[in-house]
Amino acid sequence: MPDFKINWNEIKRLISHRTKMIIINTPHNPTGSVITPDDMKELIKLTRGTDIIILSDEVYEHLIFDGIRHESICYYPELANRTLIVGSFGKTFHATGWKTGFVLAPSNLMAEFRKAHQFTVFASNTPVQYAIAEFLTDKDNYVHLNNFYQKKRDYFAERIKGSRFNFVPCHGTYFQLLDYSKISDEPETEFAIRLTKEFKLASIPVSAFYHQNDDNKVLRFCFAKKEETLDKAAEILNKI
Ligand SMILES: Cc1ncc(COP(=O)(O)O)c(C=O)c1O
Numbered sequence: 001m002p003d004f005k006i007n008w009n010e011i012k013r014l015i016s017h018r019t020k021m022i023i024i025n026t027p028h029n030p031t032g033s034v035i036t037p038d039d040m041k042e043l044i045k046l047t048r049g050t051d052i053i054i055l056s057d058e059v060y061e062h063l064i065f066d067g068i069r070h071e072s073i074c075y076y077p078e079l080a081n082r083t084l085i086v087g088s089f090g091k092t093f094h095a096t097g098w099k100t101g102f103v104l105a106p107s108n109l110m111a112e113f114r115k116a117h118q119f120t121v122f123a124s125n126t127p128v129q130y131a132i133a134e135f136l137t138d139k140d141n142y143v144h145l146n147n148f149y150q151k152k153r154d155y156f157a158e159r160i161k162g163s164r165f166n167f168v169p170c171h172g173t174y175f176q177l178l179d180y181s182k183i184s185d186e187p188e189t190e191f192a193i194r195l196t197k198e199f200k201l202a203s204i205p206v207s208a209f210y211h212q213n214d215d216n217k218v219l220r221f222c223f224a225k226k227e228e229t230l231d232k233a234a235e236i237l238n239k240i
Contacts, residue, residue, distance in 0.1 A: 001166060001179040002216055004031040008042040015046065022047070025057035026071060027064050027172020030209050030220050034064060034171045035071045044078055053109065054079060059088035059101065062142050064172040065150040074104070084109055089132045092142045100128050149174065149224065156223040159234035174224040177206065181217040183240060188215050195219070201236045 011022075024043070026035035047054065056073045064070045073083045085104040090096040103113055135141050156176060157169050165178040184191055188205030195201045203219040223230060 001168070001177070001181075001218055003168075004028065004033040006035070006039055006042075008039075008046070012046060015050075015052075019050075019052055021053045021055055023055045023057065027060040029060065029173050030175060030204065030206055031177060032170025032173050032175055034068055037071060040071055040076055040079070044076065047079070047082065052082065054083040056083050056085045058085055059091045060173045061087065062092055062145040063149055063174065064146055065153060065169075066171060068171055070172075081106055082109075084113060089135070092145065093132065093135050098128050098132075100124050100132060152223045152225070152230070155227060156221075156230045156234065159230065160237050163234075163238045164240065165237060174222050175204075175220045176223055177218050177220055178203075178237070179216070179218050180240075185217070188217065188219060191217075192219055195240075199236050199240065201233055 022043070024035065026033075028034065043054070046052075054073065058070070058072055061070045061072060073079050073085050083105065086101060087104070088096075088101040090098050090100065103110070105113060153169060153176060157167070160167075160178075164182050165180055166182065167176060167178050170176050180191060186194070188207040192203050192205045195203055203221050206218045206220055207213045207215045221233070225233075
């Protein structure tokens, strides 16, 4: 199973004078991998002396496990000066349907961002903004989110550790990747469809997220579920 680390040599090779923006995402969806301080050092080296803007998708900032620090751009002033950070109240307050988030950026980038925001979103609705403001007054509403989901990850992982699926526990987000290469050589999409139809277990093929349909025999399973649902899923996975 790939480790889903960033290949900085490949990125260096792809950057040219035409590169306007680099988008990063940590904790990462769909893989659950996280950016490390060494990655940040590489990003600093790569962008120093250029006009490249960074878009840092940090919507899962509070969903990071195993005591790992979320490497926010906020910790790196040299990067923060050229970055738009995106956050999601939906992810932070278990309210994904509310579709409200936030952007942090230096004033020159924010001025440009607001021009686009004005003509695409226009405005976020008032009641949701009041509700979020109230949630924000109490840190307990979000600082324990990592423990809550880490318990679910561990609960799920413990129950499937005897199965034929290979996995490394994910470090962030709601999803566990499972490698099924010991079970089948079907492409991810076909195996996922078969799991759904024959075993009534839904998953997402990771290849669906790629432009070129890389197929690593890895499926993504959501563990943001009740324990009884995780028990049922584990029972099925252990039989496959
Ligand atoms: C990596 C990533 N960024 C951004 C979003 C958008 O989040 P929201 O709809 O809460 O704004 C998602 C939602 O799944 C996501 O996975």
